Amino acid sequence: MRRARRFNINGILVNAAALVLVLSYALPYVYLLMTSIKPAADVQQIPPSFLPAVVSLENFREVLQSSALPKAFASSLAVAVLTTVLSLAVAVPAAYVATQYRRRITTLFLLFALVTRMVPSVSLGVPLFQLLKSLGLLDTIPGLVLAHTSAAVPLALLLMSAFFEGVPKELEEAARMDGCTRFQAFRKIILPVMIGGIAVTALFTFITSWNEFLYALLLTSEATKTAPIVIAEYNSVYGLAWGAMTAAAVLYSLPVIVVTLALQKQIVGGLTFGAVKG
Amino acid sequence: MSAIELRNINKVYGNSFHALRDLSFDIRDGEFMVFVGPSGCGKSTALRMIAGLESITSGELRIGGRLVNDVDPKDRDIAMVFQSYALYPHKTVRENIAFPLQMAGLPKTEIANRVDEAARTLELTTLLDHRPALLSGGQRQRVAMGRAIVRKPAAFLMDEPLSNLDAKLRVQMRAEIASLQRKLNVTTIYVTHDQVEAMTMGDRVVVMKGGVLQQVDTPQNLYNRPDNVFVAAFIGSPSMNLYEAVLNGRTLTLGSNSFEIPDRVFEYRPSLNGASNRQVIIGIRPEHMNDAAIRPSSAEISAPVTLVEALGSESMVHLNIDASWVDAGDPDAVADIGDEKAAVARFSPKSTARAGDIARVAVDAEELHFFEPDTRTSIW
Numbered sequence: 186m187r188r189a190r191r192f193n194i195n196g197i198l199v200n201a202a203a204l205v206l207v208l209s210y211a212l213p214y215v216y217l218l219m220t221s222i223k224p225a226a227d228v229q230q231i232p233p234s235f236l237p238a239v240v241s242l243e244n245f246r247e248v249l250q251s252s253a254l255p256k257a258f259a260s261s262l263a264v265a266v267l268t269t270v271l272s273l274a275v276a277v278p279a280a281y282v283a284t285q286y287r288r289r290i291t292t293l294f295l296l297f298a299l300v301t302r303m304v305p306s307v308s309l310g311v312p313l314f315q316l317l318k319s320l321g322l323l324d325t326i327p328g329l330v331l332a333h334t335s336a337a338v339p340l341a342l343l344l345m346s347a348f349f350e351g352v353p354k355e356l357e358e359a360a361r362m363d364g365c366t367r368f369q370a371f372r373k374i375i376l377p378v379m380i381g382g383i384a385v386t387a388l389f390t391f392i393t394s395w396n397e398f399l400y401a402l403l404l405t406s407e408a409t410k411t412a413p414i415v416i417a418e419y420n421s422v423y424g425l426a427w428g429a430m431t432a433a434a435v436l437y438s439l440p441v442i443v444v445t446l447a448l449q450k451q452i453v454g455g456l457t458f459g460a461v462k463g
Numbered sequence: 464m465s466a467i468e469l470r471n472i473n474k475v476y477g478n479s480f481h482a483l484r485d486l487s488f489d490i491r492d493g494e495f496m497v498f499v500g501p502s503g504c505g506k507s508t509a510l511r512m513i514a515g516l517e518s519i520t521s522g523e524l525r526i527g528g529r530l531v532n533d534v535d536p537k538d539r540d541i542a543m544v545f546q547s548y549a550l551y552p553h554k555t556v557r558e559n560i561a562f563p564l565q566m567a568g569l570p571k572t573e574i575a576n577r578v579d580e581a582a583r584t585l586e587l588t589t590l591l592d593h594r595p596a597l598l599s600g601g602q603r604q605r606v607a608m609g610r611a612i613v614r615k616p617a618a619f620l621m622d623e624p625l626s627n628l629d630a631k632l633r634v635q636m637r638a639e640i641a642s643l644q645r646k647l648n649v650t651t652i653y654v655t656h657d658q659v660e661a662m663t664m665g666d667r668v669v670v671m672k673g674g675v676l677q678q679v680d681t682p683q684n685l686y687n688r689p690d691n692v693f694v695a696a697f698i699g700s701p702s703m704n705l706y707e708a709v710l711n712g713r714t715l716t717l718g719s720n721s722f723e724i725p726d727r728v729f730e731y732r733p734s735l736n737g738a739s740n741r742q743v744i745i746g747i748r749p750e751h752m753n754d755a756a757i758r759p760s761s762a763e764i765s766a767p768v769t770l771v772e773a774l775g776s777e778s779m780v781h782l783n784i785d786a787s788w789v790d791a792g793d794p795d796a797v798a799d800i801g802d803e804k805a806a807v808a809r810f811s812p813k814s815t816a817r818a819g820d821i822a823r824v825a826v827d828a829e830e831l832h833f834f835e836p837d838t839r840t841s842i843w
């Protein structure tokens with residue numbers, strides 16, 4: 186029980202520091218939450234209050250009754266799911282080959298993925314617009330999926346490479362000795378072993394697309410507008426509808442939060458995957 | 464079951480490192496062959512080429528008479544046990560052992576029977592539903608063995624399979640693997656850097672150094688008739704003592720000591736006859752030097768004692784022999800002895816030799832080894 190006393194001294198400090206950190210990045214979200222449950226009339230009161238005087242679901246009722254938001258949610262979901270599937274289909278095999286068959290070219294390949302992540306998306310918006318326009322894919326789901334995939338693949342590639350680094354080469358070799366082709370070894374042994382890492386990468390890719398604003402703004406209009414655009418428009422189309430906007434934003438953030446919490450164990454396991462113990 | 468033939472096998476890695484040079488030897492059907500040599504000598508490379516995991520730069524590899532240079536690992540009918548075991552972490556012990564049989568497309572009942580049989584052989588029955596992460600090192604090692612034997616392959620390849628176990632378990636598993644191999648009678652190649660493992664387990668042993676084959680022979684012959692200075696020093700612990708000496712007629716001069724070489728040596732090594740001031744490298748195993756006070760001999764030398772390690776059953780006596788010490792090129796030997804240039808003699812525990820004494824040492828001169836100083840090969 187000597188640990189208990191130490192916990193009292195150091196533990197409190199550590200917990201306090203953690204609390205300050207958590208508050209500093211959770212505060213904007215908590216404020217969003219508080220605003221969304223205020224009656225619409227109280228939202229713009231001056232000076233603004235942090236806690237709602239009266240709890241009301243009026244804002245939520247309003248956004249759910251409008252037709253724009255459910256449609257935008259459907260677009261967002263379709264784009265995010267397709268982007269995730271496409272990105273993983275490209276990045277998982279590519280990352281495996283790049284890490285397991287180390288050559289100078291594969292190192293350059295990963296470095297290049299990192300570099301593309303550093304180009305600001307603003308500077309890619311216009312070329313993407315031109316590309317999609319010439320393909321006739323402006324304001325379509327496949328068009329936005331391609332744009333999001335171009336941004337998500339490098340991220341997925343880097344994440345999956347980090348996970349694959351921890352997979353010993355002998356695992357594939359053992360499978361090949363046991364009668365697998367290289368592809369069978371990948372499918373039957375490597376993929377199942379990496380399932381935690383793949384889940385983490387899928388989640389990050391999904392969130393990248395789900396939250397993406399700039400490409401969605403540039404590349405879609407009425408037909409396939411995603412939810413972040415619709416949420417932003419509450420402040421222009423309907424005047425200054427802060428209440429509705431915060432309610433829509435809360436609703437939009439819920440799926441991501443729920444999935445992240447549900448996958449908590451896999452994510453922590455995936456992020457600290459390290460070497461595969463055999 | 465199959466014989467394995469290597470003919471002028473070369474391996475040049477992508478970075479143009481020449482890892483194996485003209486490797487040629489045969490492994491007989493059912494034989495337990497050990498590859499031994501210091502770390503980095505190319506044992507794993509050779510094994511992985513036989514497995515098909517590493518391409519063959521030039522030369523021919525035959526398994527059961529079939530040229531397999533370009534055959535996929537899965538089509539070579541060979542099982543391998545890896546140093547890290549390489550168990551599939553997401554599969555249970557049962558699923559790990561069953562996997563090669565599933566890949567071979569065997570029926571379910573046959574798979575179940577074979578897995579149970581392998582588990583019984585290796586005493587894994589109670590662990591069949593565990594995942595590898597829950598097993599101890601020794602148990603993982605057994606699972607890796609199980610995955611190999613369940614297939615009844617043409618050959619087993621094992622790359623330092625015991626090096627991750629503690630010393631006691633290693634000795635136990637060494638005996639178990641050797642007896643299992645004898646029972647199954649499957650051609651086996653076993654890689655190790657430990658010459659004791661090589662000597663105790665192998666029917667024959669391939670000794671390698673720097674990518675070059677040194678000698679292929681039975682443990683007895685490697686010990687008694689080493690082909691060169693490297694094999695002489697590498698096999699046996701403590702290592703053979705190697706010094707430059709001069710042979711004149713029957714008289715050998717070793718530093719400031721001289722003694723007569725018995726006639727039998729000249730029958731055994733006829734080309735030593737009629738030597739006049741001939742430079743040679745001589746090798747004396749520790750057990751062929753004794754305390755002259757206990758076992759007198761016609762061939763005696765005297766040398767200062769630098770250290771006595773009393774082991775109970777024997778005493779390792781370090782001697783400072785005033786002749787030119789010969790470096791055999793075995794990095795492990797130097798590590799074993801500590802002060803590298805000392806000779807080591809295996810004295811009877813009754814010896815009263817102490818550090819600082821000048822010991823009278825009886826040399827069993829019939830057991831001397833002779834090597835050419837320039838080629839470093841045995842003189843016969």
Ligand SMILES: Nc1ncnc2c1ncn2[C@@H]1O[C@H](COP(=O)(O)OP(=O)(O)O)[C@@H](O)[C@H]1O
Pocket residue numbers: 476477478480482500501502503504505506507508509
């Ligand atoms: N993929 C590789 N590329 C270049 N050199 C290698 C590679 N694998 C092994 N080597 C080199 O080949 C030599 C033999 O290696 P290895 O067969 O693993 O030795 P051992 O198993 O006897 O310790 C070593 O010098 C090693 O550095």
Ligand SMILES: [Mg+2]
Pocket residue numbers: 506507508622
């Ligand atoms: Mg090795």
